[in-house]
Amino acid sequence: MSDEHKEWDEEKARLQTVISQIQKKKEQLQEDISELKEDVLELRQTFWDDVTVNLDEPDDVIETQASMKQRAELLSERERSHGLFHQQSKTLRRLEDAPYFGRIDFREDGDTEAESVYIGIASLMDENDEEFLIYDWRAPISSMYYDFAPGRAHYPTLDGGVEGEITLKRQYIVKSGKLEGMFDTGLTIGDELLQSLLGQQSSPQMKSIVASIQREQNQVIRNEKSKTLIVHGVAGSGKTSAALQRVAYLLYKHREKMNAGNMVLFSPNPLFNRYVSNVLPELGEENLQQTTLHQHFQKRLAKGWQLESPYAHLEYFLSEQENSVRSRGLEIKTSPQLGEQLDAYLSSLSDAGLIFKDLFLLGDIWVSKNQLQEYFYRLDVNISIPNRLELVAEWLQTMLRITEREERYKAWVDEEMEMLDQETYRRAYEKVHQTFNDQMSEEELLRKLVVRRKVKPLRRKIEAFDLLDVESLYIQFYRWQENKVIAEETVYAFQNKEMHWEDAAPFFFLEDQLKGRPAYADIRHIFIDEAQDYSGIQIRYLQNLFPYTRMTLLGDVNQAVHAHTSAGYSPLVQEAAEKNQETITLLRSYRSTQPIVEFTKQLIPNGEQIESFERSGPRPEIIKTESLEQHEQSLGSMVEDLQKRAPGTIAVITKTFAESEQVWQWLEKKGLNAQLINEHTTDFKEELMVLPIYLAKGIEFDVVVIDDASSNKYHEERDRYLLYTACTRAMHELYLYTNGQPSPFITGLSQES
Numbered sequence: 001m002s003d004e005h006k007e008w009d010e011e012k013a014r015l016q017t018v019i020s021q022i023q024k025k026k027e028q029l030q031e032d033i034s035e036l037k038e039d040v041l042e043l044r045q046t047f048w049d050d051v052t053v054n055l056d057e058p059d060d061v062i063e064t065q066a067s068m069k070q071r072a073e074l075l076s077e078r079e080r081s082h083g084l085f086h087q088q089s090k091t092l093r094r095l096e097d098a099p100y101f102g103r104i105d106f107r108e109d110g111d112t113e114a115e116s117v118y119i120g121i122a123s124l125m126d127e128n129d130e131e132f133l134i135y136d137w138r139a140p141i142s143s144m145y146y147d148f149a150p151g152r153a154h155y156p157t158l159d160g161g162v163e164g165e166i167t168l169k170r171q172y173i174v175k176s177g178k179l180e181g182m183f184d185t186g187l188t189i190g191d192e193l194l195q196s197l198l199g200q201q202s203s204p205q206m207k208s209i210v211a212s213i214q215r216e217q218n219q220v221i222r223n224e225k226s227k228t229l230i231v232h233g234v235a236g237s238g239k240t241s242a243a244l245q246r247v248a249y250l251l252y253k254h255r256e257k258m259n260a261g262n263m264v265l266f267s268p269n270p271l272f273n274r275y276v277s278n279v280l281p282e283l284g285e286e287n288l289q290q291t292t293l294h295q296h297f298q299k300r301l302a303k304g305w306q307l308e309s310p311y312a313h314l315e316y317f318l319s320e321q322e323n324s325v326r327s328r329g330l331e332i333k334t335s336p337q338l339g340e341q342l343d344a345y346l347s348s349l350s351d352a353g354l355i356f357k358d359l360f361l362l363g364d365i366w367v368s369k370n371q372l373q374e375y376f377y378r379l380d381v382n383i384s385i386p387n388r389l390e391l392v393a394e395w396l397q398t399m400l401r402i403t404e405r406e407e408r409y410k411a412w413v414d415e416e417m418e419m420l421d422q423e424t425y426r427r428a429y430e431k432v433h434q435t436f437n438d439q440m441s442e443e444e445l446l447r448k449l450v451v452r453r454k455v456k457p458l459r460r461k462i463e464a465f466d467l468l469d470v471e472s473l474y475i476q477f478y479r480w481q482e483n484k485v486i487a488e489e490t491v492y493a494f495q496n497k498e499m500h501w502e503d504a505a506p507f508f509f510l511e512d513q514l515k516g517r518p519a520y521a522d523i524r525h526i527f528i529d530e531a532q533d534y535s536g537i538q539i540r541y542l543q544n545l546f547p548y549t550r551m552t553l554l555g556d557v558n559q560a561v562h563a564h565t566s567a568g569y570s571p572l573v574q575e576a577a578e579k580n581q582e583t584i585t586l587l588r589s590y591r592s593t594q595p596i597v598e599f600t601k602q603l604i605p606n607g608e609q610i611e612s613f614e615r616s617g618p619r620p621e622i623i624k625t626e627s628l629e630q631h632e633q634s635l636g637s638m639v640e641d642l643q644k645r646a647p648g649t650i651a652v653i654t655k656t657f658a659e660s661e662q663v664w665q666w667l668e669k670k671g672l673n674a675q676l677i678n679e680h681t682t683d684f685k686e687e688l689m690v691l692p693i694y695l696a697k698g699i700e701f702d703v704v705v706i707d708d709a710s711s712n713k714y715h716e717e718r719d720r721y722l723l724y725t726a727c728t729r730a731m732h733e734l735y736l737y738t739n740g741q742p743s744p745f746i747t748g749l750s751q752e753s
């Protein structure tokens with residue numbers, strides 16, 4: 001028997017042994033779960049049997065409480081274990097399917113023999129709990145699998161590190177418990193394996209990449225040095241994938257002190273949220289909180305206000321005439337200097353200029369805005385604005401108590417008391433007797449109650465430091481900057497209780513600086529995907545909101561779709577003075593076939609740095625049409641044809657939503673069942689989709705058809721990046737229609753790979 005055959009048989013035999021171990025553990029766990037379940041049920045049913053309820057004497061009450069507490073603790077401990085067992089059982093079920101995907105044989109310096117380290121999505125011990133049958137991919141020793149080729153290697157430990165030699169590095173393809181393939185590899189984790197993984201069809205949900213994490217991606221995943229990690233990666237280089245594996249890694253590494261609830265992912269759109277929602281559960285971890293910046297601001301918005309969505313904002317600027325007041329305002333509101341200018345404005349407000357709100361009680365001004373301002377500016381100027389506001393609030397609380405006492409005996413209270421219902425009377429009566437408050441008669445208590453109810457909204461306002469007129473202060477900022485026209489334009493929107501997207505971050509930033517930021521103490525790590533689309537002030541806002549939180553920013557400057565990104569700022573560029581930042585660059589694109597990568601990289605400056613992964617496929621095609629009718633006809637037939645021939649997802653990508661609607665109608669007319677994706681879509685329903693570029697961000701499709709890459713649609717510099725983003729969504733096939741003259745960005749591009 002050849003060595004190869006022998007090894008294959010040995011590996012097969014080992015796999016069987018491990019699987020039978022898993023099955024044994026699973027059965028044992030099942031028994032434990034059943035027992036525990038019975039325990040829990042019994043405890044619930046007999047909860048009161050062992051509790052002697054005696055409330056006669058204070059001592060008896062205490063004893064009763066103690067025995068109840070003991071029972072409740074026992075019950076909750078059992079319930080917790082039950083949950084834990086369930087989790088373990090799920091992990092075992094996953095392991096049973098594919099226990100491991102890799103192996104390294106590592107000989108530690110000083111040892112004579114190498115240990116075989118098998119790596120999978122979770123650790124597994126042998127029967128006697130002595131040896132590791134499988135190591136979790138996140139264990140320190142497993143890091144060598146991703147970081148080193150056979151030869152000298154090391155891995156970190158708490159007391160320094162371990163050095164040694166990797167004598168073998170192997171990969172396995174295991175499906176439904178069967179060994180389907182194995183390869184010995186060098187540094188790159190198996191081209192064979194990657195080929196087979198990347199050649200697959202897209203799926204409606206992103207998959208985990210643990211089995212084939214590349215070395216540079218591993219640096220992203222395990223990085224813990226810097227407070228801010230910037231990952232700058234070309235389209236399809238695995239930024240999102242690496243970020244999600246990073247979450248899983250951090251949850252494993254810090255499992256004693258951190259859980260999924262301590263992390264937030266800011267993603268580009270709700271569809272993307274859904275797209276990535278399966279990766280962590282697939283790895284046996286809970287999902288982290290996901291939101292979009294828009295959803296976040298919406299939660300903060302006062303009642304009755306409307307916040308423009310970033311998509312509506314984009315649509316506006318994609319179809320707006322240049323040099324409108326709003327587009328000039330946009331430049332200022334997203335300029336890299338805005339943060340500093342707001343800082344300067346805030347520091348000027350320390351001496352003068354704060355605008356307060358009149359405080360009303362019983363329909364009259366109780367304390368006027370001028371009185372508040374006077375009081376505020378009489379306080380020590382060295383105290384910060386939020387702290388001075390706290391002092392103002394304390395002063396108001398005292399005044400309110402006096403006012404309350406004064407109001408109690410006024411005529412309006414008599415009137416209101418007559419209107420009180422029976423229930424309120426009864427409660428007041430009971431309260432007087434319960435509290436043995438002889439001094440306070442029922443009537444007095446009712447008066448107090450009536451006044452308290454009336455002042456409640458005012459008290460709430462004071463407690464929330466809701467004393468400043470932040471809207472006016474925000475508008476005043478633009479006047480202070482001598483940008484009167486922009487101030488007026490903002491006034492106009494604010495009068496209609498509309499907040500434009502570009503106003504949200506500076507507005508809430510200002511509010512937080514003035515009133516003190518809301519606390520998000522439990523958030524330990526935030527991830528910002530598609531960070532290139534964030535303006536300076538949006539990032540500054542988040543940094544200010546989460547001052548003690550680590551941040552991972554992921555993005556690609558070439559995929560910037562927002563107008564402000566041309567303003568010369570990118571959150572992905574490391575600040576020179578900032579020591580706590582680190583940047584990792586990913587240049588290899590895994591999503592698309594080589595011909596597609598070779599085509600798309602010509603669209604952008606410095607595209608030649610982008611490396612493609614050797615995967616073949618048809619060349620991208622540019623199809624010219626001369627009229628709208630021809631365009632409709634040809635695109636419809638092409639899509640119909642694709643549906644018949646190409647399995648998987650097909651996306652027709654347009655520049656704006658209005659164009660998506662039009663294309664969708666064309667396809668409907670042809671009897672093709674397509675899903676029109678809008679900003680509220682959270683699920684893929686059809687394999688054929690029509691959507692604007694900004695909603696396709698971060699997502700991928702087997703086949704992409706660009707609706708109209710003509711110069712009509714894509715001619716400004718900014719359009720270059722939109723087109724690049726759209727084309728790089730394609731995994732296997734890419735078609736570009738151009739109705740009329742092709743865009744200058746694709747004219748003359750080579751379609752050869």
Ligand SMILES: Nc1ncnc2c1ncn2[C@@H]1O[C@H](COP(=O)(O)OP(=O)(O)OP(=O)(O)O)[C@@H](O)[C@H]1O
Nearest residue numbers: 209212213214235236237238239240241590591698
């Ligand atoms: N190491 C890897 N092994 C297998 N597949 C990978 C690997 N890295 C990336 N991929 C695949 O490449 C595709 C692109 O990955 P991902 O979406 O994470 O990239 P991205 O950099 O976030 O892309 P974009 O910025 O263009 O949205 C996905 O299908 C992902 O599964």
